[in-house]
Every structure is written in C-alpha cells, then in structure tokens.
Amino acid sequence: MRYASLLCLVCLLLLANTCKKTNKLETQLIGKTWLHAFEEDQGDITTYRPNTYDFAPSRGRTGFMLEKGGILKNYSIAPADGLEEQPGTWQFLDDDKILVTIKPEGQPQQRYQIEIVSLENEVLKVKREEVTGDPLK
Numbered sequence: 001m002r003y004a005s006l007l008c009l010v011c012l013l014l015l016a017n018t019c020k021k022t023n024k025l026e027t028q029l030i031g032k033t034w035l036h037a038f039e040e041d042q043g044d045i046t047t048y049r050p051n052t053y054d055f056a057p058s059r060g061r062t063g064f065m066l067e068k069g070g071i072l073k074n075y076s077i078a079p080a081d082g083l084e085e086q087p088g089t090w091q092f093l094d095d096d097k098i099l100v101t102i103k104p105e106g107q108p109q110q111r112y113q114i115e116i117v118s119l120e121n122e123v124l125k126v127k128r129e130e131v132t133g134d135p136l137k
Contacts, residue, residue: 025096028119033075035063037123045117048124064100066090074102099131 033051040047060077072088088102117125
C-alpha cells in the first residue's frame, strides 16, 4: 500500500513530462491573432506576429487564430483591404506539426500542414505544406 502512492506520483510526473512541450506550445499559440509579417519571410519560412505588433503599413495582411477545441479562424484580405474571416479546424499531428482545414463559404475546402520551426519572443516561424490524402493514417 505504501508503494501505491509512490507509483501514482511517478506516473503523474511521467504524464506531465510527456505533455509539457505541446501544452507550452499550445499556450503560446492559442487565443492570439497571428498576422503574416511578410517582410520577415526567409525562403520557405513564413513569419507571423501577434496583431498587437507595430507592423509597417501594408495593403492588408493574412493571418489566423487558433482557439481551444480545434476551432480555427483564418483571415484573408477582404476586398476593402480589411480582414475576411473564414472558419476552419486545427489539430496537432505531432509536437510541432498542425493540420489546418479551412472551409471558405462557397469554395472548396483547403487542407495544409504547418510545421512550427520556432516560436520565440512573439515571433512565429512556420513551414507550410499542402496535404493530399489523410495525414492521420
């Protein structure tokens, strides 16, 4: 009986350790509107910053917001240079890969995967790859 408490404690510590990276990443990503900082892109690396960042003037910026429960809000440039919201979903495929599905009204569904290259000091750098087939298999 005295070992049962110790065993439970060890199991909880192991479980917490395996979830730590994803939870930290989720905490940094979720609930913020990330806008494309195209001036900072490098090759196939796309850079995003929170919408609170003091961006240089531009005719519009694309972006997204991840919400709890796998809800995605994708922002494209609207005809009057504002943001037009498109609904979608997201889910982690791996510790640093997210599957994104966008369902624009009256248009075909879009699916792509983003690999998080880095997320430091409110600067998100990702690689985007189009998805064909089912990446969850």
